[in-house]
Amino acid sequence: MIDGDAVLANKRVLIVEDEMLIAMLIEDMLVDLGCEPVGPYSSVAGALGAMDSHRFDLAILDANLGREMIYPVAERLEQRGIPFLLVSGYGQQAVPAGRDHWRVCTKPFRRDDLVRMMVSLVPLTSQ
Amino acid sequence: MNHSPIGLVAIGASAGGVEAFRQFFERMPPDSGLAFVVMLHSPPGRTSLLPDILARWTEMPVQEGRDGSAIEPDRVLVLPPGTIAELRDGYLSLRDIPIGTPRSHTPIDAFFGSVATSLGDNAVGVILSGTGQDGTLGLKAIRAKGGISLAQSGDGTRPQYSGMPHSAIAAGVVDFYVPVEDMPGHILAVWRVRQATEGPIDRPGEDEDRLRLAICEILQSRVGHDFSQYKRSTFMRRVQRRMQVMRITVLQDYVDLLEENHEQTALLFDDLLIGVTSFFRDPAMFDLLEKEIIPRLFRDADPTDGVRIWIPGCATGEEVYSLAMLLREHMETSLSSLKVQIFATDIDEDAIGVARIGRYPTALLEGLSQKRRDRFFVWEDDGYTVRKDLRGLCTFAVHSLIRDAPFSRIDLISCRNLLIYLDTVLQDNVISVFHYALVPKGILVLGISETVARHGDLFAPLDRTQRIFVRRHVAGVLPPGYHFRSGAGRTAMVAGGAGQLAGTPDRVRATGFAIRRVLERFSSPFVVASAAGEIVHFSSQVGRFLEPAPGEPSANLFEMARHGWAQELRMALRRCAETGRPVEQLRAAVSADEGTISTIRLVVEPLPGGDSDALYMVVFADADEPAPPGDPALFAAVSSGGKAVADLERQNRELMERMQSLSEEHAAAMEELRSSNEELQSVNEELHSTNEELETSREEIQAINEELNTVNAELSVRVEQLNRSNGDLRNLFDSTNVATIFLDPSMIVRSFTPDIGRIYNLIPSDVGRPLMDISTQLIYTTLREDMETVLRTLQPIERRLERQDGSSHYLMRLLPYRNPDKSVDGLLITFVDVTSIVAAELHQKLLVDELNHRVKNMLTVVISLATNTKRRSKSLESFLEVFLGRIHALNGAYALLSRDAWLPVRLRDVLMEELRPFLTDERANVKMIGPVVMLDSRVALSLGLAIHELTTNAVKYGALSVLTGNVDIAWAVEARDEVPNLVLRWTERGGPPVSEPAARGFGMVLVERAFAHDVGGHAEVVFSADGVVATLTAPLLTDFSKEKPG
Structure with missing residues (x-):
């Protein structure tokens, strides 16, 4: 088990999730880890707006926002070099063609799985 | 005779037969009790559609006949093409015709023949449309065995091709010549009568005997033939057959009919003589021919002419070939190289066609020894065909004994059972014709009951019992009115001839006799001679003037003349021939014994007759007046003789010499004529053989034509079926x-x-x-x-x-x-x-994905709920209560959604799911007011959860915690920024006083945050003094206003 607390402490994490209960769950987890949640946002438009108005180190994105997919947000994040983690019931299948390097955390997830994947995303320099 | 109960109707046809079958079977009831076998000329190697075709027209089962198929009542068997069929003991026996063998011409004859042999008088033969002669001999066999024969006549539904029916008619083998439509009626009627009169001939009674004799009497008077000595059973069987045909059951009725109806007498007579012309019928007669007559013919025959035989009325040819066999056998045993010619004639082209082909079904070859069958016939699948060497002896021609010029220089005429059909006058004519046609000592063979007794002057009997006569060498006279012409006008002359012949023959005969007696007793001697002086008739008492000349016997008037009258007679005859008028001269004659001189009137007078062969009457009449004085030379010669006589004799010799040279010239001319005649004869022979070849070609073409017609008929049916199938297929294609x-x-x-x-x-x-x-x-x-x-x-x-x-x-x-x-x-x-299927598959995949997503999301939500609830729970019990309540709320909303297959649900239903317990009669303290609003699944779920939290809170702390509290839920759809929004207000009243708690419970957080977040709307919960007031606003992104309101 990785002790994520040290690595993730004080990181600002953007949450995009259309299901409030899940967003609250992630929020609680991040707070427990010492992170600072940004959001949650429930739509692509909301998330893109947040990218302009907020600073953050990491993003946890629900792949399927019900009416829309998260991909434009992921693309923008990749362009900016901000690491992100997709969360989806589809697992790695949720990744569009040509984006196989995007990481996906399969729903429903366990706390430890989410933490380990978040840790692997944080650049070593900033660790 | 076989009286097996099954009656069989055998039907044969060729080209045009299919239509005729239709007419026949559509009118034949399916329960007649008769069996049917249908035979259609059809080329081998094909599958016949005929069974299917016939099945449309009759209710009887129709099957293709197979080897071993039994004949059964009320069933139709169709004989397959390309086979030879026979009936044996009630079963079909089929043989395939091997591919490559010559086509069979007469399969119907073959089959009918076997039916006749097998079933006897239970057989019915029917011949329908078709070309050629097939079936004629078959019907003949059926009729000869007592069966009934029918042929399609030209009235009603005409046969498309009348060759086969007409041939049968011409051969005289048809009982019913009727339209095909009437055939079933006739057959059934006959069949009924036949069953009703079953076996009366086996019960002889006085009555029957009397009636039989009555019939014989009628026959005797009408056709001059005495049948009273005929075998009784045979005779009555024939009578019974005629009765069946006439549908008469009572013998007396039939006798009455015969008396009234001459035609019926003729038909009965016809039946009685049926089978007369089969091979070697009347063996005793043929025996005599073989042993005595034929050797005699060969002995006496003119070497240049050979043996010439004429058979008038040859019908289907059996007698012709019988005689030809005897001749051929004699030629082989005697090594004779004489040419033999048999002229076989009949009045009708159709009648002679069968004889020409010379093919006979087995049934008609009865009475022919196996040796002769092998020697003279070739077995060709369906019948025996006369071999070429036998056929080559015979020349078949259409010829009328009454109308056409007869043949000549004939050595033997066989004309059996033809004269009986003629009346006395015509008989006399025909006998004269025979006399004319035959060479001196030629032989005439007549049938039983036929005689030339009234012509004893022309023919002498050779064998009375067998009716064989020999020609007397007397001058015969062709009947007057007989004209040797050909082609057009024949018919007209027949009528004229008959007119001249009218009269009562007996009286004519008596008168003739009287005249002859008077001539003999009272008249002057006379002779009848030709212009050349050939005497054809001497009267009595002519010896005074004529005497036999020395040397070979001769009947020459000039050579026989006495008194040196040769010259006088010659001149008188010539003068008469030139002028055509009588010539009369007075001449002195010396009585040989007494030396007296008397005066004789010499009269030469032409007799009426043709120009070519004129005859003259030379009469030596006693004259009362003296010889004319102007004839001193003769007188001197007679009285004194001497020098004058010598002069005359010298004169006479000179004339005789001149005569001799003329005669020689004449002979030379005759010789030339004879050789020309020979040439003509050979040309004629060639023409004959060419004609025969043409006849054979015609037969071939006819047979092919026949097949083509049959094939064509079947093709038409097939084309029709193909068209239908094509139509079916096209419709099928179009519909699919x-x-x-x-x-x-x-x-x-x-x-x-x-x-x-x-x-x-x-x-x-x-x-x-x-x-x-x-x-x-x-x-x-x-x-x-x-x-x-x-x-x-x-x-x-x-x-x-x-x-x-x-x-x-x-x-x-x-x-x-x-x-x-x-x-x-x-x-x-x-x-x-499969566009719709693909779309459906795509939709299904989407649904599965959505479901997957929802399930995983839901589990995550449940985990999240559990985590959050646990954070705010004081004890495990309270956690469980709150947690399960929330899970149930979710479940209720999901149940609602899944009930409607994730289609939009009504807002009211979502509310009811949570509030149902408070809407009962006991606690009717919840009111709902608002229009019908449809919600999509996301809004429905969030709203369901929010209402759960509000309800839970109201039950615990608010208006629903006491019986007096009320909750009003009112909603409306309002437009905000042009988007329709659902605005729902939850108002509590009458509950215990409430105040805003210091830390809002997770429930209220859920209502406010989750609702706003999940649906992109807004939620506000206010804790006023009267009670909780919550306002929920959610954009209705999908417009369901067009949906059917619930």
Whole structure:
């Protein structure tokens, strides 16, 4: 088990999730880890707006926002070099063609799985 | 006789038969109790459709006859083409005609013959439309065995080809010559009568005997033939047959009919003589011919002419060939090289056709020894055909004994049972014709009961019992009115001749006798002579003037003349011949014994008759006046003799010499004529043989024509069926919307269905082009490879194809095209439009994905709920209570959604799910007011959870915690920023006083945060003094206003 607390402490994490209960769950987890949640946002438009108005180190994105997919947000994040983690019931299948390097955390997830994947995303320099 | 209960109707036809069958079977009731066998000329090696065709027209079962098929009542058997069929003991016996053997001409004869032999008087033979003569001998056999024969007549439904029926009629073997429509009626009537009169001939009674004799009497008076000595059973069987045909059951009625109706007498007579002309009928007579007459013919025959035989009325030819056999046998045993010619004639072309072919079914060969069968016949599948060497002896020709010029220099005439059909006058004529045609001492053979007794002057009996006569060498006279002409006008002359012949023969005869007696006793001596002086008749008492000349016996008037009258007679005859008028002269004659001189009136007078062979009457009459004085020379010669006589004799010698040279010249001329005649004869022979060849060719062509007609009829039926099948297929194609292309093995378009137009740009003129050249809307790059694979492996290929524009999807099947014989001859491509199926599949996949997503999300939500609830719970019990309540709320909303298959649900239903316990009669303290609003699943779930939290809170702390509290739920749809928004207000009243808690419970957090977040709306919960007031606003992103309100 990785002790994520040290690595993730004080990181600002953007949450995009259309299901409030899940967003609250992630929020609680991040707070427990010492992170600072940004959001949650429930739509692509909301998330893109947040990218302009907020600073953050990491993003946890629900792949399927019900009416829309998260991909434009992921693309923008990749362009900016901000690491992100997709969360989806589809697992790695949720990744569009040509984006196989995007990481996906399969729903429903366990706390430890989410933490380990978040840790692997944080650049070593900033660790 | 076989009285097996089964009656069989055998039906034969050729070209045009199918239509006739229809007429027949449509009128034949299915329960007649009769069995039917149908035979249609048809080329071998084909499957006949006739059973199917017939089955449309009759309710009787129709089956193709097979080897061993039994004849059964009320069933129709169709004989298959290309087989020879026979009936044996009630079962069919079929033989295939081996491929390559000559075609069979007379399968109907063969089959009918076996039916006749097998069933006797239970057989009915029917001949319908067709060309040729097949069936005639078959009907003959059936009739000869007591069966009934029918042929299709020209009235009513005409036979399309009348050759076969007409041939049967011409041969006189038909009982009923009726339209085919009437045949079933006739057959049934006869059959009923036959059953009603079963066996009366076996019960002789006085009454029957009397009536039998009455019939014989009628026959005797009408046709001059005495049948009273005929075998009683045979006679009565024939009578019974006629009665059946006339549908008469009582013998007395039949006798009455005979008395009234001359034609009926003739028909009965015809029946009684049936079978007279089979091979070697009347063996005793043929025995006599073989042992005595034929050797005599060969002995006496003129070496140049050979043996010439004439058989008038030859009918179907059996007698002709019988005689030919005897002649051929004699030629072989005696090594004679004499030419033999048999002229066989009959009055009708159709009658003679059967004889010409010379093919007989087995049934008609009875009475012919196996040796002769082998020697003179060839077995050809369906009958015995006369061998060529026998056939070559015979010349068949159409000829009327009454109208046409007779044959001449004939050595033997066989004319059996023909005279009985003629009246006395015609008989006399015919006898004269025979006398004319025969050489001196020629032989005449007549039938039983026929006689030339009244012509004892012309014929002398040779054998009375067998009716064989020999020609007397007397001057015969052809009957007056007999004209040797040919071609047009014959018919007219017959009428004229008959007129002249009218009269009572007996009286004429008596008168003739009287005249002859008077001539003998009272008249002057006379002779009848030709212009050349050949005497054809001497009267009595002529010896005074004529005497036999020395040397060979001669009947020459000039040579026989006494008194040196030769010169006088010659001159008188010539003068008479030149002028055509009588010549009279007075001459002195010396009585030989007394030396007295008397005066004789010499009269020469032409007799009426033809120009070529004129006859003259030379009368030596006693004259009262003295000889004219102007004839001193003669007088001197007679009285004194002397020098004058010598002069006269010298004169006479000179004249005789001149005469001699003239005579020699004449002989030379005659010789030339004779050789010309020979040549003509040989030319004639050649023409005959050419004619025979033509006849054979005609037969061949006729047979082929017949087959073509039959094939044509069947083809028409097939074409009709094909058209129907084609129509069926076309309708099927059109109804299935299966686009189809037919390709030949080189992938050339052979045909296609109209639906293909949606896929390939095919127009009708593209037939014949390679499919690869045709442009298509399909995304399909491996078409060529696929086609080659299917052609190679013969395994079908199936593919999903899409249009380039993605608008349609097709299931394509590529199959080998198989001919009916299973061989592969190209390809078949079908396209089934599966666009809707593809869409459905896509939708299903979406649903599955959505479900997956929801399930995983839901589990995550549950985990999240559990985590959050646990954070705010004081004890495990309270956690469980709150947690389970929330889970149930979720479940309720989901249940609602899944009930409606995730389609929009009504707002009211979502509310009811949570509030139902408080809407009962006991606690009707919840009111709901608002329009029908449809919610999508997301809003429905969030709203359901929010209402759960509000309700839970109201039950615990608010208006629903006491009986007096009320909750009002009111909602409306309002437009905000042009988006319709659901605005729902929850107002509590009458509950315990409430105040805003310091830390809001997770429930309220859920209501406010989750609702706002999840639906993109807004939620506000206010804790006023009267109670909780919550306002929920959610944009209705999907407009359901057009949906049917619930």
